[in-house]
Amino acid sequence: MNPISIPPAAAAARQSTATALAAMLADARDDTLASFARFEQALHGLQVPLRAELNPPLWELGHIGWFQDFWLARFPAWRQGWRADPDTRRRPAARADADALYNSSQVPHDSRWTLPLPDAATTRADLAAQLQATLAMLARVDEGAASRDDHLYFFRLALLHEDMHHEAGLYMAQGLGVPVDDPRWQPRPLPAPPPALAFDAGPWRLGSEADAGFAFDNELGAHEVILGACEIEAQAVRWAEFLPFVEAGGYTQDRWWSDAGLQWRQASGATVPRYLQREGAAWRQWRHGRWQPLQPDEAACHLTQFEAEAWCRWAGRRLPTEAEWERAALTRPAGFRWGDVWEWTASPFAPYPGFRPHPYRDYSAPWFDGRPVLRGASFMTQPRMRHPRYRNFFPPQRNDVPAGFRSCALGCA
Numbered sequence: 001m002n003p004i005s006i007p008p009a010a011a012a013a014r015q016s017t018a019t020a021l022a023a024m025l026a027d028a029r030d031d032t033l034a035s036f037a038r039f040e041q042a043l044h045g046l047q048v049p050l051r052a053e054l055n056p057p058l059w060e061l062g063h064i065g066w067f068q069d070f071w072l073a074r075f076p077a078w079r080q081g082w083r084a085d086p087d088t089r090r091r092p093a094a095r096a097d098a099d100a101l102y103n104s105s106q107v108p109h110d111s112r113w114t115l116p117l118p119d120a121a122t123t124r125a126d127l128a129a130q131l132q133a134t135l136a137m138l139a140r141v142d143e144g145a146a147s148r149d150d151h152l153y154f155f156r157l158a159l160l161h162e163d164m165h166h167e168a169g170l171y172m173a174q175g176l177g178v179p180v181d182d183p184r185w186q187p188r189p190l191p192a193p194p195p196a197l198a199f200d201a202g203p204w205r206l207g208s209e210a211d212a213g214f215a216f217d218n219e220l221g222a223h224e225v226i227l228g229a230c231e232i233e234a235q236a237v238r239w240a241e242f243l244p245f246v247e248a249g250g251y252t253q254d255r256w257w258s259d260a261g262l263q264w265r266q267a268s269g270a271t272v273p274r275y276l277q278r279e280g281a282a283w284r285q286w287r288h289g290r291w292q293p294l295q296p297d298e299a300a301c302h303l304t305q306f307e308a309e310a311w312c313r314w315a316g317r318r319l320p321t322e323a324e325w326e327r328a329a330l331t332r333p334a335g336f337r338w339g340d341v342w343e344w345t346a347s348p349f350a351p352y353p354g355f356r357p358h359p360y361r362d363y364s365a366p367w368f369d370g371r372p373v374l375r376g377a378s379f380m381t382q383p384r385m386r387h388p389r390y391r392n393f394f395p396p397q398r399n400d401v402p403a404g405f406r407s408c409a410l411g412c413a
Contacts, residue, residue: 005333009383010390013159015213018141021155024384025138028162029131031382033124034182035169036061040120042178042289050113053400054172058120059102059112064165065127066102068158069093071360073133081150082217086359095126105362134158149213156214157360163382170380174275174302175400177289187379189297190340193241194234196409197332201229204327207352208389218364219389221352225323231409232320232328235299235337237311242300243283245311246272256313261306264397274302274399299340300404305372305396308344308405317407322347322391324408325375329388338376339386341404347373349393371395378402 012020039046039057048054055063074091077084093099101107101115118126134155141151173180180186207222208215250256251271264270272278275286276294283294305319312318320328322345328336348370357365371393377386380402394401 005330005388007383007386010385010387013384014156014215014387017143018138018152021152021159022135022138025131025134025155025159028159028166029127031166032061032064032162035166038173038178038180043176046120048176050110052109053175053398056112058117058123059115060165060169061127062117062123063102063104064162065130066098067161068134069130071154071158072137073130075154078154079151081153082358083150084359086361094129153214160385163385166382167378167380167385171400171402174287179288185380187298187301188340189295190235190238190299190337194335196231196233197328197335199227199230199232199327201227204323206323206326216363216390217356217358218351218391221354223353227323227327230324232324233406234335236340236343236404236406237300238297239294239300240296242311243296245314250310250314256310258306258309260396261310264304264306273300273307301341301402302399303404304399305344312407315407316410318410319344319346319405320408321345322373322375326388339378339381341376341378341402342374342392343376344403344405345373345375349373349391367393374403
């Protein structure tokens with residue numbers, strides 16, 4: 001693998017020293033608190049509607065601290081890394097009811113709106129004490145130990161878990177109309193589509209190696225796959241390429257839609273992508289709580305997989321598989337632009353050969369249900385999460401997520 005193909009921030013999060021990891025954990029917490037402050041300022045009483053794609057912001061804040069505490073300060077087996085037994089008896093939480101409030105594996109989603117959560121000031125104080133305990137543990141990790149990666153496993157997991165929730169908070173803000181003025185989390189314009197990238201048929205080693213520092217369990221089990229010749233777009237599809245499909249009546253012509261896509265379209269009543277509306281000949285986008293002119297050179301975003309597939313049929317193209325996407329990202333880093341939007345692929349989320357669940361059992365295994373894999377990252381993703389082997393996964397109807405797609409030519413699979 002070409003080492004420059006792994007973004008430095010992502011490599012650091014997975015392979016860093018304890019000292020560097022401590023700084024990243026503190027940085028992640030600063031962003032978590034800044035995100036929560038936006039909700040405090042914009043939402044009266046921090047109230048949000050009960051919807052499947054949302055969580056109460058106060059619950060989210062408490063859950064982030066609880067997760068870190070659950071897998072580190074309270075978990076005696078943390079030094080064993082991914083081999084640790086998750087059922088090891090834990091130390092009691094500082095807050096007696098913490099598990100009943102914040103354990104996402106046991107607390108039903110809809111009940112989170114009625115839980116007796118501590119107030120914002122108390123929750124912040126809990127998180128400050130929890131982070132201090134985590135950093136004190138991290139300072140005692142022996143940098144020279146042969147088992148350093150095991151000793152750092154749960155610190156890295158907690159960091160990336162917090163980064164995931166930070167991104168979820170950003171697209172939750174988008175859905176609620178909460179302004180986000182931090183320039184780091186704004187979409188960037190894309191150039192006119194460059195020439196597609198052509199690949200010959202051949203083998204590709206898909207997945208992460210077990211000795212590569214931290215990896216999520218669903219990435220492991222690196223194995224060889226044989227790929228056909230492929231011509232894949234060098235960047236994500238922009239609104240400039242997607243809107244002609246909409247304007248040509250794509251949302252009313254059933255021939256472009258799969259059976260599942262038709263069911264979604266009929267059930268949702270969608271006639272245009274989420275967060276878009278047409279006013280005369282102009283398109284506008286809902287962003288930061290107001291309607292703004294759509295920027296046609298930005299990546300098409302907040303699309304379901306059904307919409308991505310329909311555009312591909314209309315354009316005479318197809319979605320890439322995750323192996324095709326990964327090969328292009330790792331072997332053509334200079335020509336393959338990614339990180340503007342999460343990208344739907346044609347691959348179902350399934351275990352790689354020899355899959356072994358890591359201690360956080362609910363991370364991957366419950367979701368091997370045929371939902372598609374998304375690859376890449378979005379403009380809302382923390383740089384530490386932007387790893388070319390990372391596998392994201394959402395049901396195909398989700399359009400609150402900042403997801404788009406790129407396409408491949410037909411006849412070269």
